[in-house]
Amino acid sequence: MEPNSQKRILILGGGFAGISVLQQLQKIFKNNKSVKISLVNEDNFFLFTPMLPEIASGIIHPSDISIPLRTFCKNEKFYQAKVSAIDMKNKLVAITRAFDGKVKVLDYDYLVIALGSTTNYFGNKRIEKNSFTMKTIQDAIAIKSHMIHMMEIADQEDDKTVQERLMTLVVVGGGFAGVETIGELNDFVKESARHFYRNIPQSNIKMVLVSAAKDGILPELDPDIAKKATESLQKAGIRIISNTKAVDAGDNFVFLGNGETIPCSTIIWTAGVTIDSVVSGLDCEHIAGKVVVDSHLRIPKYENVFVLGDCAAITDTKTGNLYPPTAQHALRESKIVSHNLKSAITGKDQDKEFNYESKGMMAVIGKRSGIASVFGYKISGTVAWVIWKTYYLTMLPTFEKKCRVALDWTVNLFFKRDITLVGKIKKKSLNEFNITTLDDVLFKDERQASEQKS
Ligand SMILES: Cc1cc2nc3c(=O)[nH]c(=O)nc-3n(C[C@H](O)[C@H](O)[C@H](O)COP(=O)(O)OP(=O)(O)OC[C@H]3O[C@@H](n4cnc5c(N)ncnc54)[C@H](O)[C@@H]3O)c2cc1C
Structure with missing residues (x-):
């Protein structure tokens, strides 16, 4: 196969949206060597967020809802790295390894952006x-x-x-x-x-x-x-x-x-949630940082770039509102993105539009x-x-x-709850407990007694 006849699909984000696109593309392009798929994610696992509160309450073990991304990848390449820049004009993505800060540049023919959202403190430090x-x-x-x-x-x-x-x-x-x-x-x-x-x-x-x-x-x-x-x-x-x-x-x-x-x-x-600057800073239209996509989930200016999940602004044509940022919607959107990628690469099908009513x-x-x-x-x-x-x-x-x-x-x-305190807890300032010095702890009672006397 001629190397440049191969189509390269790059998926950014290994959450609900990214993984679901990957799995559907695996089925669509099974044994098809003309398509090369790569996945980038900061962590090396997929996190099943709906059960996250049960980790905090000790019901579920952390690794039970974290699935290594490599288990989803069959022939696909996985990069554990942070997406640090996206250049849609030149079809390039820069990724940075957490371990040593080394930057690598990946090129693509089709890009899928599924980088989710981050916590928004509205500037309150x-x-x-x-x-x-x-x-x-x-x-x-x-x-x-x-x-x-x-x-x-x-x-x-x-x-x-x-x-x-x-x-x-x-x-x-x-x-x-x-x-x-x-x-x-x-x-x-x-x-x-x-x-x-x-x-x-x-x-x-x-x-x-x-x-x-x-x-x-x-x-x-x-x-x-x-x-x-x-x-x-x-x-x-x-x-x-x-x-x-x-x-x-x-x-x-x-x-x-x-x-x-x-x-x-x-x-x-x-x-509150907000969108990481690597996405909110992209050269295209945004609503509250989310990337505005058309009903085919493409960026209108860049037909080869699809955006879905929490970082996409998709308008529900029935209500005029944006679809909510839920895993349920991300999974549905992934079906449209995979189908439209297939139609773009094979030229066989018509594009599908995203139109979903929550069950x-x-x-x-x-x-x-x-x-x-x-x-x-x-x-x-x-x-x-x-x-x-x-x-x-x-x-x-x-x-x-x-x-x-x-x-x-x-x-x-x-059984009763597990209250084992494993690992070191981050030390909080002494003043959290109204203690300022060691003297305060050791001589608090004497000082209070003498204060009462005087
Ligand atoms: C506690 C909690 C409970 C929830 N419960 C429900 C529920 O019950 N039902 C429901 O439908 N939804 C629920 N949600 C919402 C749901 O998790 C999100 O809507 C869903 O995860 C969106 O999928 P996504 O793929 O867009 O983003 P995510 O699943 O967040 O995936 C984004 C991925 O991109 C990676 N990433 C981000 N930035 C970078 C970067 N710069 N470089 C490399 N990788 C990066 C992240 O590590 C992550 O793996 C819950 C969310 C939370 C936090």
Whole structure:
């Protein structure tokens, strides 16, 4: 085969969108040596994000929802590297290896951009510094370790005010990620305290969900079903503050737009996403950083470049709104991209347009509790929880990981939570605990006594 008769497809991003395009192209171009496919991703694994909150609550083992990208690649080349620049005019992509910063330039005939989104702190550096987020496997592991660490300290604390601050968790963001995260952590912390940290009364554990949405949480859902979710969370002891934004945060507090300050030792920020500058800086039209594509999911100015998933701005012609950034949509979009790549390369088929109506939405909001709106049916409670578990288990790639997650869930039904604190926890400043010097610790009681005397 003439080397230049071979068509090179370069896929950027190994998330839901990128992997699904890869798998479909493998089927379309099976045994076809005239097409060469390469994949670039920063991590060497695909992350199944819907189950991420269950990593933070210790139900699932981190590697059970992380699938090495090389297991998806058959004859395709995989580069574990960061995409650092895209030059669509010259059909070149620069990638940088994390290990040594070495830059490599890849060329392509067709480009698929599926680089997802990153956390948006809206420029608030103090919130960024003082909060966790829930986007990567490292985030979920860090949150779990931090929560166990807080329980270890709180259990030793006799001052109930300090203990309450240590045991107050604030999740900012009333969307799916925020709701599922607080639901999971509420169960994890309360169950762990009941079984292992007996000096922490349940009444001293405070869970707060802050949502900017006017009418409560989960604004993307039917209001009836969102109300059910609110009621379930409240029944589980979670305080919901809606129509309010978090505007400032420090080591041990979060300050809200309604003027309230909440003393706390854990803040998790799930309130917004943005697009990495490597995508938002591309020479084409954007909406909030996302790349505007036509109904064939191509960039109008660059017919050989397809964009999909969270980093694409795709207009729903029925409503005039953008399609939401969900895994469900990314998977559907991937079918159109693969088909249109096939039609471009083989010249045999007509292009297809992306036109999709969601079959439903669902969320788990704690142990044996969920909400779902599927095919027009509104379901809540244990039935919705079972539907969620069944659906996402079938969606999880590879039989091995399905078995591992099913086993994790089964084990969790019969055993107590795992509170092993593995690895070193990031040291927080002493002033988090109102301690400034060692003298403060050693001579605090004497000093207080002499202050009282004088
Ligand atoms: C906690 C949580 C729970 C969620 N739950 C659900 C749910 O229940 N249902 C649902 O439908 N959706 C859910 N979502 C949303 C869903 O995860 C996203 O919509 C989906 O992942 C989008 O797919 P994507 O391929 O566009 O992006 P991603 O899956 O994020 O993939 C992007 C990939 O690109 C890589 N990447 C990014 N930048 C670079 C770079 N510069 N160089 C190299 N690689 C890079 C990333 O490492 C990643 O692998 C959830 C999201 C979160 C965070």
